[in-house]
Amino acid sequence: MSLFYIIPGNMFDFNISQVVGLLGLEVKGNIEGHSYNVRCPHCGKFHMNIDNTKNTFNCLKCGIGGGILDLYCRYGLNKECTKDNRGEALKEIENLLCLDDKNTIEYKEYKNDYTTLTDSQLNEVYSAILDIPELKLNSDHIESLKKRGLTESEIEIFGYRTMPEYLYFPKGKDWSFKLWDKSNFEEIYFSIPEFKKISRKHIISGLFIAQHLIKKGLKLDKIPGFFKFGKYWCFRYTPGILIPIRNRYKEIVNFQVRKDFGKLRYITLSSKGFPQGTSSRVRVHFPITNPEINSDTIIRITEGPLKADVALSFTTNLNVVYMAVMGVNSLNELKQIFKDIKPNDIKIVQNFLDMDKLTNINVLKGS
Numbered sequence: 001m002s003l004f005y006i007i008p009g010n011m012f013d014f015n016i017s018q019v020v021g022l023l024g025l026e027v028k029g030n031i032e033g034h035s036y037n038v039r040c041p042h043c044g045k046f047h048m049n050i051d052n053t054k055n056t057f058n059c060l061k062c063g064i065g066g067g068i069l070d071l072y073c074r075y076g077l078n079k080e081c082t083k084d085n086r087g088e089a090l091k092e093i094e095n096l097l098c099l100d101d102k103n104t105i106e107y108k109e110y111k112n113d114y115t116t117l118t119d120s121q122l123n124e125v126y127s128a129i130l131d132i133p134e135l136k137l138n139s140d141h142i143e144s145l146k147k148r149g150l151t152e153s154e155i156e157i158f159g160y161r162t163m164p165e166y167l168y169f170p171k172g173k174d175w176s177f178k179l180w181d182k183s184n185f186e187e188i189y190f191s192i193p194e195f196k197k198i199s200r201k202h203i204i205s206g207l208f209i210a211q212h213l214i215k216k217g218l219k220l221d222k223i224p225g226f227f228k229f230g231k232y233w234c235f236r237y238t239p240g241i242l243i244p245i246r247n248r249y250k251e252i253v254n255f256q257v258r259k260d261f262g263k264l265r266y267i268t269l270s271s272k273g274f275p276q277g278t279s280s281r282v283r284v285h286f287p288i289t290n291p292e293i294n295s296d297t298i299i300r301i302t303e304g305p306l307k308a309d310v311a312l313s314f315t316t317n318l319n320v321v322y323m324a325v326m327g328v329n330s331l332n333e334l335k336q337i338f339k340d341i342k343p344n345d346i347k348i349v350q351n352f353l354d355m356d357k358l359t360n361i362n363v364l365k366g367s
Contacts, residue, residue, distance in 0.1 A: 024199025227274030
């Protein structure tokens with residue numbers, strides 16, 4: 001059975017939705033319908049319509065449109081839609097989709113265990129990510145955080161970083177560029193279904209981060225968020241604001257990413273389902289500026305690490321400690337935490353979960 005389907009009347013052995021996938025365009029809607037919209041690479045808006053029945057695209061905002069090969073010429077080859085360039089686009093698409101041998105790709109499901117590493121081991125790797133110069137917080141993200149009420153000094157203390165749209169190695173100066181440019185990148189990319197959920201530029205960005213850490217002598221095995229792309233370690237890269245999740249002792253035990261685009265704005269770092277990937281446990285976040293816990297401590301529980309960081313920055317009571325769960329249905333670690341701090345004789349624990357507990361049954365149950 002072929003891995004690819006052909007729309008009746010289409011002159012090619014592939015369709016425009018497959019080209020959308022190759023380009024890693026952000027989709028809005030059901031790709032199996034007659035048509036749907038994607039984020040236009042030219043204007044950045046969700047006004048580019050993909051027509052599955054005609055195999056055409058058209059951006060209603062900037063007016064750019066055409067057929068399958070035109071789409072790949074513009075945004076895959078970054079060239080004008082000439083006859084020669086369309087021929088080049090056709091050859092490249094057929095090569096990327098392995099249309100000469102449609103039945104040779106073997107699908108394998110990867111089942112990953114939770115990490116067995118200590119928090120200190122996780123912190124060693126995750127803290128090193130914050131030291132990567134290319135992840136310096138950009139001005140847009142700084143302004144976004146300042147609008148939430150944080151000062152620039154607080155932003156620096158909390159350790160937020162920017163995951164830009166992509167990272168890259170200078171041409172000819174590193175193995176990862178050669179991997180992308182000349183080796184069996186596409187063969188690896190299409191060998192695992194999970195890989196196709198990540199655009200090529202984000203695979204390259206993940207290779208960039210992993211290589212930076214390996215050069216520091218760090219081991220990435222069993223670290224949530226890292227997996228093997230062929231024989232190389234890769235980081236599960238998602239553009240947005242990188243938010244450290246810390247334990248009671250201020251060690252970084254995971255990250256949350258506030259995505260720049262998309263409906264699901266917050267995701268927790270994990271490489272579940274990827275080769276040699278590792279599942280991440282749901283952790284409770286302690287802001288790095290929390291005071292020490294003692295008998296006078298007032299604990300406030302909220303949802304989300306960024307929200308806890310911001311709330312603490314507005315708090316004038318020096319006895320207040322914030323703890324953030326990742327969701328109202330993710331409270332497993334709280335029980336153990338309260339056992340650990342029981343000797344401190346805590347008397348006040350306040351529920352600062354969102355006020356939507358009045359209307360949202362999931363929040364109500366978590367309360």
